[in-house]
Amino acid sequence: MSTSESHVALAVSTVIFALxxxxxxxPELVLPLVRRIREPYEGQWALPGGPLNLHEDLAEAASRTLLETTALEPRYLEQLYAFxxxxxxxxxxxxSIVYWxxxxxxxxxxxxxxENVQWFSADDLPELAFDHNLIVDYALWRLRTKLEYSRIAHGFLGETFTLAQLREVYExxxxxxVDPGNFRRMVEASGTVVPTGxxxxGTPHRPPQLYRYNTSIDLSDQGPLSRLGAPRTLASTRGEH
Amino acid sequence: MSTSESHVALAVSTVIFALxxxxxxxPELVLPLVRRIREPYEGQWALPGGPLNLHEDLAEAASRTLLETTALEPRYLEQLYAFxxxxxxxxxxxxSIVYWxxxxxxxxxxxxxxENVQWFSADDLPELAFDHNLIVDYALWRLRTKLEYSRIAHGFLGETFTLAQLREVYExxxxxxVDPGNFRRMVEASGTVVPTGxxxxGTPHRPPQLYRYNTSIDLSDQGPLSRLGAPRTLASTRGEH
DNA sequence: TCTACTTAGAGTCATTCTGACTTTTACAAA
DNA sequence: TTTGTAAAAGTCAGAATGACTCTAAGTAGA
Known part of the structure; x- marks a missing residue:
């Protein structure tokens, strides 16, 4: 095995979503792309990413390329698929092992x-390099599917938020x-957020309660994979007590 | 990049389930393991798998190692995770890119x-090589989760089956x-199976209707990934009209 | 100061979904 | 002919869901 130089190359890319x-x-759903500065697909837009370093974990590599191209730290990070x-x-x-x-x-x-890093509307992308349009489509599908059965919406928001802000993420x-009353009922029943008090x-109407994410609840999103030491950041990045 | 000889190796493994x-x-849930014949972990049980060939698709490699070690063809195949x-x-x-x-x-x-290939009860495994216990745990979790919201149970069965057989898979x-009446109602409402007529x-009671999987329904399991030319076999392997 | 406007938040009601259970049917074996 | 078994259809109460109403609590403007 290991056919001299012609081996399979391994890369890590990340689909980054923000509102x-x-x-x-x-508000709209956007994602950052980088312009390719070499062949193939020179000049076309592509997902941020790069080769995997020998002494680097997969999720680490995703975070790194994310930080390098956008200077951002993710509030949620999950493996998407290996293409x-x-x-x-x-x-x-x-x-390519892709994270979102x-x-x-x-x-x-x-x-x-x-010049070489820009944000695009997720639903109105140009033609991307490689199979990156398919990758983004799949990431979008996963995001939309997961938003409905899991509770990841606060990944788009700050430390505290109102239910109207959370609802806007869904919308x-x-x-x-999304009906405000039914949304409130659903969120409160789930127990995933707690009022800060x-x-x-400053709103031109009745002042809304602020909430924060309930870190004590285990929404067992990934089953046994949680044993792999939380690549899913969320609270784990910011100082939480 | 490409640090001379010390590059990252890429392998493909598969968790294979059967009843x-x-x-x-x-009936019980079982999976085949192979005994390692070299270091590291020599003599211990591990998942079937091997290195990825240069001109081989990921799902193809999974099918190949599956065929090599067990002489079986999968009725369902899906990527699990990259470890x-x-x-x-x-x-x-x-x-390792793992399929199930x-x-x-x-x-x-x-x-x-x-001597070197044996089937084990999925809930009673020995200590496996590498991180393979974690991988099997995750595959089990995915199987159990997916069985509830998707319709993959017939992957364990033959071309035609009774509702009682299908229900036994769930149980x-x-x-x-699982309540027989409610199960029947759920399956019939889903439209995923059709009666063969x-x-x-030969049963010692009222003869049950035979069903087959409804191939015309799109259960959009994987969203846009279906564009990647059906790695999910099911009907696509066996001759279907 | 009062009124209009806006969203927060609580609550109602009808429909659908779900789990537990009953009844009748159609076969084999005794 | 009787007995046992699971198939298949159906019943019913409680939970979950979607559409909607009503009151509360603030700001802004008259």
Whole structure:
């Protein structure tokens, strides 16, 4: 085995999602892409990523390339899929292990924007390098599916948030209106958030309760994989007591 | 990049599930393991697998090692996860892309059994090589989770089956009794199976209707990944009209 | 100061879904 | 002909869900 130099290359890429106000003021689902500066696909947009270092964990590599290209730290990080079709790179054989991440909107404002790094609307992407359009489509599908049965929406928000903000995440990601009353009932029954006791002041209406994510609840998202030492960041990054 | 000889090695392994009658006659969930014939972990049991060939698709490699060690063809095949912790192999760095598969019980009887290939009860495994206990735990968790929201149970059965046989799959995998009436209602409402028109004769009671899997329904299990040309076998292997 | 406006938050009601259970049917074996 | 067994259809109460109403509590403007 190990056919001299012509071995299979291993890369790690990340699909990074954030919510940001669009030109019209409405928040929209966006993701950062990097422009390729070499062949193949030179000049085209692609997912941030790079080769896996020998002494680096997979999730670490995902976080690193995320930090390098966008200067952001994820509030949620999960492995998406390993893509390995024979023809996904024209000349060599590359297997890409892809992660997907959520970053808070406030963070995303501080993100790098440059000639070669730009944010795009997730539902209106250009033609990307390699099979990256398929990868983004799958990541979007996973995000939308998982949002409904798991409780990851706060990955888009800051430390504390109102139920209206949380509901807006659902509305934007799922692209459909959500009834405020039923949403409140669903969230409160799930026990995934707890009231901080404080209220958001300065609104032109009754001041809403602020909530934070309930870290004590185990939503057993990944089953036995949680034994692999929390790649899913969320509270684990920020100082939590 | 590409640090001379000390690169990251890439392997593909597969967790293969089948239902087989145990010593007591009750069917149980079993999986085949192979005994390692070299260091590290020489003599210990491990998942079937091997290195990825340069001109081989990931799912293809999974099917191949499956065929080589057990002489079986999967009725369902899906990527599980890519495992890449730094310490999972003592001396070198190995990233394993793991698949999981279902094979029909009747097939499993024809499977290879030898000194170095044996089937074990999924809930009563010995200590395995590498991180393979964790991998099997995760595969079991995925199987049990997916069985409830998706319709993959017929992956354990033959071309046609009765509702009682299908229900038994649920009972054995989920390790809990399932009400026959409610199960029938659930399955019929889902539309995932269709009656063949024939009945199973020779039973000491009213002869049950035979069903087959409804291939025309898209249960959109994997979202956009279905564009990757059906690694999920099921009907696609056997001759279907 | 009062009124209009807006969303927060609590609650109602009808429909659907779910789990536990009953009844009748159709076969084999005794 | 009787008995035993599972098939298949059906019943019923409680839980979950979607559409909707009503009151509370703030700001902004008249």
């Amino acid at each position: 940001r106000p669009s030109a019209e003021g409405e 390995g079709q024979l023809d996904r790179s024209p000349d060599d054989r590359v297997v 991440a959520l970053v808070a909107g406030e963070e995303a404002d501080r993100a790098i924007q440059s 934007v990601v799922l692209r459909k209106p 404080e209220r958001l002041a | 087989r009658p145990s010593a007591e006659g009750e 890449g912790q730094l310490d999972r192999s003592p001396d070198d760095r190995v990233v 598969a279902l094979v029909a019980g009747e097939e499993a009887d024809r499977a290879i059994q030898s 054995v995998v989920l390790r809990k009794p 024939e009945r199973l004769a």
